[in-house]
Amino acid sequence: MRFMISTLSQTPIYEQIKTQIKELVLTGQLKSGEQLPSIRFMAKDLKVGIITVKRAYDDLCEEGFAVSLAGRGVFVADVDTARVKSIHLQLLREQLSDIKDYCATAGITRLELEEVLGDVYGGLDRE
Amino acid sequence: MFMEGLTVSDNAVMVRNVSVKLGRFELNVDTLDIKKGFITGLIGKNGAGKTTLIKTVLDCIQPESGEILFDGVPMWGHEAVVKAKTAVVYDTLIYPQHLTATKTAKIISPFYDFDWEIFHRLLERFGLRPHMRLSSYSRGMQVKFSVTMALAHNPEILFLDEPTSGLDPTARDDMLDVLLEFIQDENKTVFFSTHITSDLDKIADYIALIENGRVVFNEVKDDMLDRFAMAHVEREALTDDVVRCLSGLKENAFGCVGLCADRALLQGKPGVRLARPTVEDIMIFRTKDRDNGQWTIDNGQ
Numbered sequence: 374m375r376f377m378i379s380t381l382s383q384t385p386i387y388e389q390i391k392t393q394i395k396e397l398v399l400t401g402q403l404k405s406g407e408q409l410p411s412i413r414f415m416a417k418d419l420k421v422g423i424i425t426v427k428r429a430y431d432d433l434c435e436e437g438f439a440v441s442l443a444g445r446g447v448f449v450a451d452v453d454t455a456r457v458k459s460i461h462l463q464l465l466r467e468q469l470s471d472i473k474d475y476c477a478t479a480g481i482t483r484l485e486l487e488e489v490l491g492d493v494y495g496g497l498d499r500e
Numbered sequence: 501m502f503m504e505g506l507t508v509s510d511n512a513v514m515v516r517n518v519s520v521k522l523g524r525f526e527l528n529v530d531t532l533d534i535k536k537g538f539i540t541g542l543i544g545k546n547g548a549g550k551t552t553l554i555k556t557v558l559d560c561i562q563p564e565s566g567e568i569l570f571d572g573v574p575m576w577g578h579e580a581v582v583k584a585k586t587a588v589v590y591d592t593l594i595y596p597q598h599l600t601a602t603k604t605a606k607i608i609s610p611f612y613d614f615d616w617e618i619f620h621r622l623l624e625r626f627g628l629r630p631h632m633r634l635s636s637y638s639r640g641m642q643v644k645f646s647v648t649m650a651l652a653h654n655p656e657i658l659f660l661d662e663p664t665s666g667l668d669p670t671a672r673d674d675m676l677d678v679l680l681e682f683i684q685d686e687n688k689t690v691f692f693s694t695h696i697t698s699d700l701d702k703i704a705d706y707i708a709l710i711e712n713g714r715v716v717f718n719e720v721k722d723d724m725l726d727r728f729a730m731a732h733v734e735r736e737a738l739t740d741d742v743v744r745c746l747s748g749l750k751e752n753a754f755g756c757v758g759l760c761a762d763r764a765l766l767q768g769k770p771g772v773r774l775a776r777p778t779v780e781d782i783m784i785f786r787t788k789d790r791d792n793g794q795w796t797i798d799n800g801q
Contacts, residue, residue, distance in 0.1 A: 380701040383776050387722055416703075417680040423538060424705040424720055 378419050386421050390429035398438055398449055399457055409439060409447045510571075512536040512657050512689035513557060518566030520556050520713075527552050527713040529566070534657070536571075537686040539679060540718070541700035542693040543783050544710035550693040553710060554661050558588055570657070584613060587655035591662040593642045597635035601628060601645060605652070612653035619652040626674070640671045647678060658682060660692035664699055672696070676703050697779040707779060711787060721779070728782050729763035729774040732756075737771025748785030759785030 376393050378386055397403040409415070412430060416423045430447050433439040441447045476486055515532040527549045534540050544550050555561045557568055559575045568574065575582045595604045605619055623630055626644040628637070637645060643663055650658060658679075664672045679690050680703060694700060700707060700721070708718035717724070733742055734755040743749065745765045746758030755771075759782060766772050777785075 380698065380778075385722060385725065385776070413684050413686065417677075417684060420676060420680065420702055422703055422705040422721055423683065425722055428722055 387425045387428040391432050403449050405449050405451045407449045510536040514569045516567045518563045520563045529715050532715050534691050536689050538705035539690040540706040541704035542708045548710045549713040554659050585656040587650035588659040589646045589650050589663050600631050602630045614653050622648040640667045657689045664696050700779045728777045729760045730777045731760045731766050732773040734771040
């Protein structure tokens, strides 16, 4: 597993770990049932605090991405594809809402936005 | 929720109502628990009492009153047990400089349950030549040698007083690796004081702040960084209410910057932007007020 952790970022380190593990799960690089490294090992590996990793793991368990089995460790949960899709859509919605705010401050109309979106997709009318 | 190895919330060291008088300096610690299995970073300005605290805990300074327990046992009457499980690294070398590394270890080892394998492994890892005189070691090498000696007797609690000051970034990084390896065993504990707070931003689990001989707080680092906020306040938004929430207030071209001890107080206030602090921000802005005396704000401009 490859992680990028920055102590200078505005995002808390436990949040960074959490997001990156989630991405690995969502992209299928971490399969359900796979064991996550032990908390202490992960802390050493990423050069972060033990409690920081514990917090990331706890959050992942709470959000259903991982399960903690007493005495055995933390494992990637069974994440069903419909749920994954709905999470992706939710994330997209959040990003688009940021873009909407950005458009409002920059004076970009909805029509103009749709035009740009079309351009990005390589022409509006192409299916 | 059960997490292996983290259900234990034992204290490796408990300090209760300890007071020390050294000339005009006083150290008063009502409560300080050093959590077993974790790394606690002690921060504070020069003269705040960091070294005094460590020396008092290790019985190098006699407190006037109070109690210090190691796994529930005091040093007094249990010296052999307590000293076998504690180790300390000071910022300067405590061994005779004209001796070689190996000779020093030969002299010290009979006093402890000394593990020569660890000793040689760490020497090699740190690139320290065993038959060189300690006086020819660079400052960084001397600190690394102190760490080697401290770890070679298999301690449970490792105290370090400014271990990373004077080390170059690579050597500091090595040191952090060694501490994280040490703490892989959940029965081990690290307590270290430092000025270089970026080291603590990374690896510390708990941060204790000492000011004027008092421990102001000792809390989980992530909780502390979540709770505090650097508030950037526009001039027009600088009301008395806002000012009351801030410490270390500093004016700049756009308004003011200050540290807020509870981000919830200022969350969502117009004209106030909140940013996540670093350990250094907290230390600097918290202690600034006392340096400058009372600051005043001219609200009318």
